[in-house]
Amino acid sequence: MAVLGFQAERGPHRHPVPPGAGSPARARLGWQDIKQRYRRSVIGPFWITISQAVIALGLGLLYSQLFNSPVQVFLPYVATGFILWGFINGCLAEGMETFIANEGLIKQLPAPLSVYMLRTVWRQTLLLAHNMIVFVGIVAIFFSALDIPYSLGDANGLCAGSGFCHPGLSWSALLAVPGFVLLALNAGWVTLLLGIVSARFRDIPQVVNSLTQLLFYATPIVWPVDQLLMGGARDNVSWALPIIQLNPLYHFMQIVRAPLLGQTFTLGNWIVVGSVTVVGWALAVVAMRNYRDRVSYWV
Numbered sequence: 001m002a003v004l005g006f007q008a009e010r011g012p013h014r015h016p017v018p019p020g021a022g023s024p025a026r027a028r029l030g031w032q033d034i035k036q037r038y039r040r041s042v043i044g045p046f047w048i049t050i051s052q053a054v055i056a057l058g059l060g061l062l063y064s065q066l067f068n069s070p071v072q073v074f075l076p077y078v079a080t081g082f083i084l085w086g087f088i089n090g091c092l093a094e095g096m097e098t099f100i101a102n103e104g105l106i107k108q109l110p111a112p113l114s115v116y117m118l119r120t121v122w123r124q125t126l127l128l129a130h131n132m133i134v135f136v137g138i139v140a141i142f143f144s145a146l147d148i149p150y151s152l153g154d155a156n157g158l159c160a161g162s163g164f165c166h167p168g169l170s171w172s173a174l175l176a177v178p179g180f181v182l183l184a185l186n187a188g189w190v191t192l193l194l195g196i197v198s199a200r201f202r203d204i205p206q207v208v209n210s211l212t213q214l215l216f217y218a219t220p221i222v223w224p225v226d227q228l229l230m231g232g233a234r235d236n237v238s239w240a241l242p243i244i245q246l247n248p249l250y251h252f253m254q255i256v257r258a259p260l261l262g263q264t265f266t267l268g269n270w271i272v273v274g275s276v277t278v279v280g281w282a283l284a285v286v287a288m289r290n291y292r293d294r295v296s297y298w299v
Contacts, residue, residue, distance in 0.1 A: 052131045056082050056138070063222050070157030072145035073261075074224070076138050077152065080257045081221035083131040087183070088249065090124040092212055095191030096198040096205040103299040113292055117191045121184055135260070143169075146262050152226040164226040169262035179255035182273050186252070189277075189284035196287050199298040219249045248276050 056079035064074040098120045099106060099113065106116070139146065146169045150157045159165035198204045228241045244250055251272040258265035 046130065048127055048130045049133050052079075052082060052086065053134045053137075056134060059222055067152075067223065067227060069152050069224065070145070070150075070154070072142045073150050073152055073157050076135070076142055076146065076261055077224060077257075078222055079138050080135055080260055081253065083128065083135055084183075084253055084256055085216065085219070085221050086131060087124050087128045087187070088252065089212060089216075090127060091121060091187035091190060092194070092208060093205075094120050094124070095187070096194045096208060098191055099195045099199045099295055099299050100202075106296050106299055113192065113195075113288065113295060117188055117195065120191050121187045124187065125184065139260075150262075152224045153229075164229040164264075166261075166263045173259045173262065176256050176259040179259065179273075182277060183252055183256060186273075186277055186280055189280040192284040193280070193287050196291050196295060199295050200291075215247070215249055218244070218247055219253060220244065221253070225250075248272060251276075 056075065059082075060075035060078040061071060063069075063078060064071040067074070094101075095117075098116045102116045105111070106113075145157055148168045149159045149165050150168060151159050151165050153164050194204070194208065225241070225244065228244075251269045254265045254269040255273055257263070258269075
């Protein structure tokens, strides 16, 4: 964890890291946050799963009719999109508040700032794990439709006519694991960078929250990119495809969701995500080196 601490633990002007800052303790902190949120609840954190299932089912059935897409392949698409978006949005929203919310601990404990970043990302990872129960259930129900080449643009889900064809589920689904690792790594630098900026400028969370709403609609979560690739009547909106590909969240969604659903993804998706990861962590390192000592005064 010394790398994530950016040498904060080794500097002569720093106090030793307290016993509670170890990796097992950080994991317990994240789990304790979830338990506190659902304290005295009968089914506890599984309310997260139920809520996610209801949203995915309702919007999946609705939008499958609006886009004339087969529900057996569109419902898993929407469900997976909402699960991943929940992780991204949670890391953005809580990441900006991570130092502000831990003001008391920051001023009293000599722990590196990476402790609070890891706590936030781990908490969101646990929430994602709960929500993946919905994905497993939906894929189990509609596995026969995803196990063969299919189309999101054809009412029957068949690869016919002008429909854009996906290869179907295969061993490439395992690529979702490194895809999520990259997503979590980016959640780390976002939490550190936005946490520092938000501690200094308290208007930043409101600005980012407003932009997040816009990004939700600009990212293919409840609507498929396939609609822009079908040709015919959709040619008049094909100009939007290059704009969508400029949205980095689209590529983050692709490297995790596409393998899980047996959809088409490209090397370009991985290149964009890798580039954002390197640049983002470079910015976070610079921010940590220049401003980490001031965070305790800003919060």
